[in-house]
Amino acid sequence: MRPTWTSHPHPEHAPRARSNKGRRAGNYVLHLRQQSPIMVQKLVFVTGNANKLKEVRQILADGQPIELNAIDLDLPEIQGTTQEVAIEKCKRAAEVIGGPCITEDTALCFEALNGLPGPYIKFFLRELGHDGLNRMLAGFPSKAAWALCTFAYCAGPGSAPVLFEGRTDGRIVPARGQGKFGWDPVFEAEDTGKTYAEMEPEQKNKLSHRYRAVDKLRTYLLSLEGQ
Ligand SMILES: O=c1[nH]c(=O)c2ncn([C@@H]3O[C@H](COP(=O)(O)OP(=O)(O)OP(=O)(O)O)[C@@H](O)[C@H]3O)c2[nH]1
Numbered sequence: 621m622r623p624t625w626t627s628h629p630h631p632e633h634a635p636r637a638r639s640n641k642g643r644r645a646g647n648y649v650l651h652l653r654q655q656s657p658i659m660v661q662k663l664v665f666v667t668g669n670a671n672k673l674k675e676v677r678q679i680l681a682d683g684q685p686i687e688l689n690a691i692d693l694d695l696p697e698i699q700g701t702t703q704e705v706a707i708e709k710c711k712r713a714a715e716v717i718g719g720p721c722i723t724e725d726t727a728l729c730f731e732a733l734n735g736l737p738g739p740y741i742k743f744f745l746r747e748l749g750h751d752g753l754n755r756m757l758a759g760f761p762s763k764a765a766w767a768l769c770t771f772a773y774c775a776g777p778g779s780a781p782v783l784f785e786g787r788t789d790g791r792i793v794p795a796r797g798q799g800k801f802g803w804d805p806v807f808e809a810e811d812t813g814k815t816y817a818e819m820e821p822e823q824k825n826k827l828s829h830r831y832r833a834v835d836k837l838r839t840y841l842l843s844l845e846g847q
């Protein structure tokens with residue numbers, strides 16, 4: 621079914637900013653623009669992570685005209701596979717805002733640990749830091765890892781979310797580079813010899829897990845526009 625692109629989230633459903641995180645991405649809306657400004661259509665990106673938002677904006681700025689904004693909502697993230705976590709979060713986001721939306725989940729998966737920490741990387745990073753992530757692999761010969769980005773799009777309350785995954789392979793290394801974003805300094809992307817943190821944004825945004833997922837999402841959203 622074609623989503624009701626033209627509806628803003630109803631003011632009664634407008635979420636309040638998270639107060640417990642001390643950061644806020646801002647109240648924004650994703651505009652899918654056709655050539656005429658009158659045809660502006662809207663979709664909410666629900667995330668509390670300002671770095672994600674910044675990167676997604678940068679990636680989307682290069683290509684078809686999609687204008688991105690976001691709402692910061694404190695949504696529960698269940699335990700499960702990356703797909704299960706992404707589906708439930710997006711479903712809940714659509715219910716809360718009462719309309720179409722996208723959400724994004726990032727996992728960092730260690731080959732030696734059969735894909736863990738995966739979607740729980742946020743908590744491992746917070747508790748162990750860069751050094752601890754390296755030490756987790758001390759007893760294993762393989763330092764191979766992959767970064768996995770899962771975007772979910774939900775057409776509205778009661779609709780099943782659609783997923784878009786992007787994966788970048790690499791390995792876990794002692795921290796190198798400017799540590800502005802999460803685990804960027806300890807993830808060396810395959811065939812680059814550089815950690816994400818050592819790359820200019822332009823380089824990361826052309827090979828990252830996020831870039832690969834956004835590319836699929838963009839194609840899907842624009843195909844909906846044409847229907
Ligand atoms: O170095 C990094 N380079 C990246 O490219 C990247 N993308 C996400 N992350 C971090 O990995 C965890 C995912 O958890 P996550 O998907 O639940 O995100 P989140 O809770 O911060 O935001 P959201 O769920 O409100 O969107 C969080 O700690 C993010 O900061 C990254 N770290």
Ligand SMILES: [Mg+2]
Nearest residue numbers: 668697725742
């Ligand atoms: Mg989260």
